[in-house]
Amino acid sequence: MIQQLADWxxxxxxxxxxxxxxxxxxxxxxxDTMKITVILFVISFIMGIINAYFPIERLRHFLTxxxxxxxxxxxxxxxxxxxxxxxxxxxxxxxxxxxAEFH
Numbered sequence: 001m002i003q004q005l006a007d008w009x010x011x012x013x014x015x016x017x018x019x020x021x022x023x024x025x026x027x028x029x030x031x032d033t034m035k036i037t038v039i040l041f042v043i044s045f046i047m048g049i050i051n052a053y054f055p056i057e058r059l060r061h062f063l064t065x066x067x068x069x070x071x072x073x074x075x076x077x078x079x080x081x082x083x084x085x086x087x088x089x090x091x092x093x094x095x096x097x098x099x100a101e102f103h
Contacts, residue, residue, distance in 0.1 A: 002038065006031035 010016050010030055016023035059079065063072045 002034050003031055006034060 006027055007018075010023065010027040011018055014026070016026055018024065018027070063076055066072070068075070
């Protein structure tokens with residue numbers, strides 16, 4: 001769906017040739033920009049829901065008050081790993097997504 005939209009935008013609306021390097025480069029840029037934007041919006045939406053219903057203070061309180069014998073560190077690392085949304089991790093994450101093939 002996103003690829004068809006990018007094709008229509010680049011080849012139909014901008015009337016670029018698909019056989020040229022410039023046309024394929026612009027198509028790739030438009031497609032990846034739209035794909036990463038959609039993924040970041042979805043991640044932001046999910047993180048907004050998680051932050052609204054599961055505040056960080058509640059998680060911190062749970063991890064510090066229960067004796068989990070090392071599992072608390074694992075859970076903290078796991079929660080931090082599945083929610084990589086800061087400027088330090090969103091740039092490498094976006095670069096990794098741009099290299100991945102989502103067809």
